[in-house]
Amino acid sequence: MREADAKPSLLSEAKTQATALFGFVALLWLVEIIDWVIFGGRLDRYGIRPRQLAGLWGILFAPFLHGNFEHLTANTLPLLVLGWLVMxxxxxxxxVVTVLSALVGGLGTWLIGAANTSHIGASGILFGYFGFLLMRGYFERSLVAIAFSILVISLYGGIVWGVLPGQPGISWEGHLFGFIGGALAARLLARQ
Structure with missing residues (x-):
């Protein structure tokens, strides 16, 4: 491939990545704005409600719902940075990582989450990106993948504590199973 041909495809790929990432984050913000302006925050009841049949719908809806704008703001930059590193x-x-993290994170939360709780937020996906980037280095064992693992642990290593119980109001279950979903994606997508 000639260098002149590579530049348009690289630019096209960058546009696709920016559209996907910023579109996803814009959708999260749009849902939160609509929730507060039109529904007064009542959409949050459609989160994951552990071991309740109706709570299974939360597996699909929870990543798009946030408790408030502070919650969404805390997720936004890491979703953009880690999401771009995944891409x-x-x-x-x-x-693949987004869908697996959301599904595994949601199902795990539904299975073991505390009774009479509702789990919302995109942080399960965020932890999925973290798990994918961290574990890809382990599964692929290439210098590039290991370098990305080291970069991610140095930038976001402190979030690993979010998979442990003990912080009131934080869904450690969603974080833990999102991480597991990301690790599973790393195994499925690993290049040997």
């Missing part, structure tokens, strides 16, 4: 090798990886 760097292949844009399609981002979709």
């Amino acid at each position: 760097l090798r292949e844009t399609g990886d981002w979709l």
Whole structure:
């Protein structure tokens, strides 16, 4: 491939990545604005409600719901940074990691979450990105993948404490199972 041909495809890929990432985050913000302006925060009741049949719908809805704008703000930058790092090798990886993190994170939370709680937020996906980037280095054992693992642990290593119980109002279950979903995605997408 000639260098002139590579530049348009690289630019096209960057546009696709920016559209996907910023579109996803914009959707999260739009849902939160609509929730507060139109519904007065009542959409949050559609989160994951552990071991309740109706609470299974929360697996699909919870990543789009946030308790308030502070909650969403805390998730926004890490979603953009880690999401982009997931996309760097292949844009399609981002979709696989996002879906697996949301589904595994949601189902795990539904199975073991505390009774009479509702779990919301995109942090399970965020922890999925973290788990994917961290574990990809382990599964692939390439210098590039290991370098990304080291970069991610140095930038966001402190969030690993979020998978442990003990912080009131924080869904450690969603964080833990989101991380597991990301690790599973790393195993499925690993290049040997």
